[in-house]
Amino acid sequence: MFKKIILKTLAVYFLSIGFIQAAESGGMPQLDPEFWFSQIFWLIITFGILYLVLSKLILPKISDNLETRKSQVLENLELSEKQRNESEAKLKEFDNIILKSKIDAKNIFNESRQKLLEDINNKRVKLEEEIDKEIKTVEAEIEELKKKSPERINKIAIEISSDLIEQLIGANVNNSSITAIVTDIANKNKTL
Amino acid sequence: MAANPMTQFNVYRIGPEIKVGEIDISFTNASLFMVISTIAILFIFNFGAKKNSIIPTKLQLLGELSYSFISKMISDTAGSKAKPYFSFIFSLFMFVLFCNMLGMIPYTFTVTSHIIVTFVLAAFIFIGVTIIGFIKHGLGYLKLFVPSGVPMVLLPLIVVIEIISYLSRPISLSVRLFANMMAGHTMMKVFGSFVVSLGIVGGWLPLSFSVALTGLEILVAFLQAYVFAILTCIYLNDALNLHH
Numbered sequence: 001m002f003k004k005i006i007l008k009t010l011a012v013y014f015l016s017i018g019f020i021q022a023a024e025s026g027g028m029p030q031l032d033p034e035f036w037f038s039q040i041f042w043l044i045i046t047f048g049i050l051y052l053v054l055s056k057l058i059l060p061k062i063s064d065n066l067e068t069r070k071s072q073v074l075e076n077l078e079l080s081e082k083q084r085n086e087s088e089a090k091l092k093e094f095d096n097i098i099l100k101s102k103i104d105a106k107n108i109f110n111e112s113r114q115k116l117l118e119d120i121n122n123k124r125v126k127l128e129e130e131i132d133k134e135i136k137t138v139e140a141e142i143e144e145l146k147k148k149s150p151e152r153i154n155k156i157a158i159e160i161s162s163d164l165i166e167q168l169i170g171a172n173v174n175n176s177s178i179t180a181i182v183t184d185i186a187n188k189n190k191t192l
Numbered sequence: 193m194a195a196n197p198m199t200q201f202n203v204y205r206i207g208p209e210i211k212v213g214e215i216d217i218s219f220t221n222a223s224l225f226m227v228i229s230t231i232a233i234l235f236i237f238n239f240g241a242k243k244n245s246i247i248p249t250k251l252q253l254l255g256e257l258s259y260s261f262i263s264k265m266i267s268d269t270a271g272s273k274a275k276p277y278f279s280f281i282f283s284l285f286m287f288v289l290f291c292n293m294l295g296m297i298p299y300t301f302t303v304t305s306h307i308i309v310t311f312v313l314a315a316f317i318f319i320g321v322t323i324i325g326f327i328k329h330g331l332g333y334l335k336l337f338v339p340s341g342v343p344m345v346l347l348p349l350i351v352v353i354e355i356i357s358y359l360s361r362p363i364s365l366s367v368r369l370f371a372n373m374m375a376g377h378t379m380m381k382v383f384g385s386f387v388v389s390l391g392i393v394g395g396w397l398p399l400s401f402s403v404a405l406t407g408l409e410i411l412v413a414f415l416q417a418y419v420f421a422i423l424t425c426i427y428l429n430d431a432l433n434l435h436h
Binding site: 027028029030031032034035036037038039040041042043044046047049050051053054055057058059061062063064065066068069072073 | 198199201202203205215216217218219220222223226227229230233234237238240241242244246252255256259260278279280282283286287303305306307308309312313370374
């Protein structure tokens with residue numbers, strides 16, 4: 001009895017004309033209270049289950065997922081920043097090494113060039129000395145030869161002339177006279 | 193029978209009649225679609241929450257986007273104090289949305305097109321919000337009906353208006369959703385029956401209208417769920433942060 005009163009007052013509360021029409025011709029099934037309690041009951045059951053499962057099981061998991069994603073992204077960003085700094089430091093180191101090695105190479109090049117130049121100079125000096133020596137000895141020899149050559153020429157001239165005389169006249173001429181003549185001529189040539 | 197656009201809202205028993213005392217709580221087609229909605233929501237979000245990859249899968253993305261969408265809606269309208277009620281508003285939004293959307297499939301039943309369902313939801317929200325308000329602020333919650341900066345002469349009138357508007361909240365909340373869903377579905381049924389009655393010659397106009405209406409109704413289905421949830425947030429905001 002009490003239930004019926006509630007139902008009727010609720011129905012009037014919503015739309016009294018509609019309710020009367022529904023009762024008369026079945027116009028709006030929404031206002032037919034036959035299944036109202038069934039709908040309320042099943043609404044409470046389904047919505048209750050939905051709320052419980054969502055709030056206790058599913059939503060915390062989604063929230064966790066979002067949190068872990070957030071933290072992981074932050075972590076990754078930090079890590080990448082760190083690695084970038086490291087790589088920059090390495091790059092600097094590498095540059096330094098290259099610079100250093102360039103300087104080293106220049107030094108080595110300069111040193112070896114100097115050494116080579118010194119070596120060449122030394123060798124040239126030595127060679128020049130040797131050449132000078134050789135030239136001097138040769139000059140001395142030439143000088144000697146020059147000194148000795150008139151005597152020899154005289155001798156040869158004497159011999160040749162004695163031979164010529166012998167063949168021309170057929171008699172032996174005194175060697176000493178020939179010598180005297182030759183030396184005389186030679187002396188004349190010298191003065192010339 | 194099929195020509196009557198209201199028959200789609202008929203509730204009928206599926207299976208045996210179940211009675212507790214005098215109350216009939218039989219399983220009906222409405223109950224069936226409540227169960228289907230619940231299972232669909234739980235299914236989708238369960239699979240959306242199961243995997244935890246940095247690059248989300250499609251279902252995971254759906255779950256996470258819904259989560260952040262609703263949490264942003266709550267924090268925008270009701271502030272950070274409303275965080276404990278996140279699960280409830282999430283369930284509410286999803287339940288209404290899925291009931292609305294499932295109703296868009298032909299030959300299904302729209303749970304939210306029944307005033308009793310929306311009224312129970314709205315009444316629950318209304319009572320809950322009122323209780324929260326009184327717990328948080330005690331009798332100070334009654335200051336809600338006394339806006340600041342109102343001349344003393346007008347105050348009695350304003351208070352009465354405020355009380356009426358506060359008490360009409362569950363009705364406006366429930367009737368908005370119910371009326372939108374019912375009107376939309378009735379319109380679609382009416383235009384659908386026009387297509388049949390006008391035949392192949394004249395039926396093209398109502399058919400194209402029907403197609404356009406389907407798009408509109410999907411929009412309305414989402415929008416009404418959103419409005420339902422955001423109004424709940426606003427009521428909650430009133431109860432949590434008493435501004436007046």
